[in-house]
Amino acid sequence: MSPYRLYLVTDDQQNLSTLIKVVEAAVAGGVTMVQVREKGDNIQSFINRAKAVKQVLQGTQVPLIINDRVDVALAVDADGVHLGQSDMPVKLARKLIGSEKLLGLSIENDQQLLEANNLPLDYIGLSAIFATPTKTNIKKQWGIQGLEKAMQLSQFPIVAIGGINPTNLDHIIETGVDGVALVSAICHATSPQQAAADLLKQIQAATPHH
Numbered sequence: 098m099s100p101y102r103l104y105l106v107t108d109d110q111q112n113l114s115t116l117i118k119v120v121e122a123a124v125a126g127g128v129t130m131v132q133v134r135e136k137g138d139n140i141q142s143f144i145n146r147a148k149a150v151k152q153v154l155q156g157t158q159v160p161l162i163i164n165d166r167v168d169v170a171l172a173v174d175a176d177g178v179h180l181g182q183s184d185m186p187v188k189l190a191r192k193l194i195g196s197e198k199l200l201g202l203s204i205e206n207d208q209q210l211l212e213a214n215n216l217p218l219d220y221i222g223l224s225a226i227f228a229t230p231t232k233t234n235i236k237k238q239w240g241i242q243g244l245e246k247a248m249q250l251s252q253f254p255i256v257a258i259g260g261i262n263p264t265n266l267d268h269i270i271e272t273g274v275d276g277v278a279l280v281s282a283i284c285h286a287t288s289p290q291q292a293a294a295d296l297l298k299q300i301q302a303a304t305p306h307h
């Protein structure tokens with residue numbers, strides 16, 4: 098089973114106490130990967146929040162991924178980094194983090210998808226499957242057909258992201274994609290634990306059998 102199956106991306110609008118509660122609950126519900134995503138320019142705050150999430154994940158099998166910043170990932174000894182197209186170049190990031198850490202890259206068009214096949218990555222994030230209020234500067238909506246095509250062209254595991262919720266999850270999972278990454282469907286749920294558990298159950302039920 099893929100380690101990317103149910104990938105929680107944290108909400109940088111939630112305060113530290115809520116962040117910790119959400120991650121604790123989401124892990125109890127079964128998320129398989131956690132990314133700390135901060136979009137402000139306060140690196141001290143980013144490091145503090147990443148350290149707090151790392152503590153929550155201690156003793157679990159759930160890897161900690163840091164969004165955008167290799168320096169923060171190194172500072173907290175995270176399990177990996179997720180880079181965007183305008184972040185540090187992938188090859189340089191790989192040199193700095195070493196071969197053991199996970200490295201993901203956002204893919205926003207066909208050319209990037211093909212170029213990524215020659216990069217030292219572990220997975221790609223297909224940006225975005227659907228429009229979402231959580232990130233308003235997305236470049237492309239791949240949709241289900243775009244996701245299917247990307248899966249044929251990529252040599253890496255694909256994580257689908259953007260606007261994913263229980264109403265469209267079956268269609269995404271039925272493509273055979275390796276994982277889904279979500280913010281609001283878990284972070285904004287009344288019970289993030291129940292939400293994660295329900296999403297995981299839905300993923301298991303919709304996953305194609307080979």
Ligand SMILES: Cc1ncc(COP(=O)(O)OP(=O)(O)O)c(N)n1
Nearest residue numbers: 164179180181203222224256258278
């Ligand atoms: C799993 C995953 N996929 C895509 C993204 C988006 O990254 P990016 O394009 O760098 O945009 P920001 O998240 O930094 O606004 C992601 N974070 N995670």
Ligand SMILES: Cc1nc(C(=O)O)sc1CCOP(=O)(O)O
Nearest residue numbers: 224225229231259260279280281
């Ligand atoms: C962090 C992020 N990156 C995206 C991309 O398409 O690159 S969409 C996104 C936010 C996803 O939030 P929600 O699950 O609430 O739609």
Ligand SMILES: [Mg+2]
Nearest residue numbers: 164165180181
């Ligand atoms: Mg980024």
